[in-house]
Amino acid sequence: MVVILQQIMKEQIVELRNGIRVVYTPSLSHVAHCGFIINTGSRDEHLKENGIVHFIEHAIFKGTSKRKTHHILNRIDNVGGEINAFTTKENTNVYASFTSIYLERAVELLTDIVFNSTFPDKELIKEKEVVIDEICSYQDTPYEQIYDDFESQVYKKHPLSYNILGTVKSVSKLNRNDLLSFFNKNYGTNEIVFSIVGNFSTEKIKRITQKYLSNIPSKITNSKRKKFTGYSPAEIILTKDTHQAHCTIGNIAYDAYHPKKNTFILLNNILGGPAMNSKLNMGIREKYGLTYNIESSYNFYSDTGLFSIYLGTDNKHIYKTIDLVKKELKNLKSKKLSHLQLKNAKRQLIGQTTLSEE
Template identity: 30%
Template sequence: MRRTTRITTARPTSAVGRAVPGQRRADGGRGAVRKTVLPGGLRIVTEAVPGVRSVTFGIWARVGSRDETPALNGATHYLEHLLFKGTERRSALDISSAVDAVGGEMNAFTTKEFTCYYARVLDADLPLAIDIVCDMLTSSVIAAEEVEAERGVILEEIAMTEDDPSDTVHDLFATTLLGDSPLGRPVLGTVQTVNELTRDRVARFYRRHYQPPRLVVTAAGNVSHDAVVDAVGAAFERAGALSHGDAEPVAPRTGHRALRSTGRVEVLERPTEQAHMVLGMPGLSRHDERRWALGVLATALGGGMSSRLFQEVREKRGLAYSIYTHTSGFADCGLFGVYAGCRPDRLPDVLKICREQLADVAEHGIGDEETRRAIGQLTGSTVLGLEDTGSLMHRLGKSEVCWGRQLSVDDLLGRIAAVTPDDIRGVARDILGRRPSLSVIGPLDDRQAARLSDATV
């Protein structure tokens, strides 16, 4: 028996006394979010946006690189590639040409905790998108010859990533704090692990993790929820993928884990023109209610051109072109970091300023004006970031996979608006008050690396 719910929420009041932009209600356009659970535990969540002519349809699998053993590192991402390579009904060319023929876009991405496959098409072509994406997820062949052909593509992707130290340094930072653990390993895997993955191992991984209770279907745009449910149900029935009786959806990940002690320094010597660094410490899990305050704090510190770090490092001293803060919240832990890219001889100065700013905010927090500005920036960027059907589909899927529920845009903005300077002082003391760790990629020798280690004390 299907279980269907309509998700609506009351409009929150802004804690800073100004109107909070939000969703239009179901009778006014955006905001008609509905959820259905099919008998096999498959969840379907849609958001209707009348007035647009596009739909983004996606299927989310609750599997990421943290679900891999050391020998399987990279298997989730490898599988992401392989599901585009043909099913029992379609070849790889059939899949790509069908979407191209209607002017659609199709892609996928893998993270440490989930994987998403999606297609953006005109509303009239939604049945085609549903049929193709469901076919890929339920009936992939994973042919041996395609496994071998795609291995070379993935090795090129690894090489491309390693050629971009501004990207690779974030993987190095994760390893610095998380060590040789599933969360600390790269999503792409390594050259060694990718070369050692076999067709049988990847196929077993596929069969184990791509089951209806572990999947979430999402669609946003000019859609009818009932039509999406019927089409998805028919596609999964045709593939024999709804034979799990009364299976319940897999619950969101939870838990708590302690990260490696702070104060670690990892330097990877590379002959680059710039040195790329991430200075940071353990953050908060995505289930921690303090994450709203941490988000405002990160924005004030390094979230825009008016942020403290941008002003101190780039505008006043011209020491770097790119500098920003970032947070990563996993189910059981999190990371907080400051990224900067600069000439190697400027790295000590950049590091010193970042340390001073983190220490100052850890002790004193930030002022009322900085708080208001950061809340305004987060509010505006959140709403503007949801102006297309792809972003809406992404929010639906991530909310269902990570939290098992839908937090409306109104609720989300209300949580941001409710953050106070006292909240920020508390989270700054708890997070930024720790001794930071440092990850650097650049042309630094052992002596220079040792000096950086001393600078983190």
């Protein structure tokens, strides 16, 4: 039985003639997922067009050569599924979740909106206001705002410093021609992966992907990203009328391809991961009651990474809390974990990862 399960769960990767890579990950669930992962993110923008990748992510839902907005949304919603998208510094992700019997419906729809979007002017005008509201809502959230400021300070004039959403000024200037031009220059088939997770036969995956993906015209783009070469340490204090004081402390870290990346993921989880027994939570929140929210995070990119610790506390406790964070970092560096602690930490991370995949 174990051998059979291993055979069933083996990931399969096929590259189509147009350069699109299809990745199929078998699952025993009745729920399936599929989506495009496009190697284009906010770091691929010029400063004057900052926010255009995120705006394109919104705009592809606003009409194709054969569908209007409500037809796009209803196509998956009507069968109880979900369709969505998000943008990162390096990728655009467009995906759907649905019961397994609707795989072909989902693949056809996603292919249509990614490759046949028309970016109608009337819809873009409305959606621009939605994006601007989104930008303003993030600026009203200290937790989000302080991390954006932190990234901007670390990466400074490098494209990684650009806010994924853009600014009100930059987004306001974008038009349909800007979107079409950027899309044609950056969204090459050689930069696209289509991923499927579900309980399907290999024959069905092959038939459906051949039907909808293989006929997409080949378009080769060359992704030339500006390399990040380092930064100078700095401290910035911003004044804002908020109930709490908010702080982010951090440093550059390993990139996505570094051999120690997984080790750092584990270390970050021990220090300030989502579990209540993290060292930061136990050593500061539970022991002193100084903060409601304290956590660490590790984001990695193709050529660099970023480690950070966030905390929110009463204004009068901010420097004491920062000192306690530094103490926890010093202890983590100087006191080795026991074999049992390391074993438990690995088990915890494996469990969290497994649950997140559900």
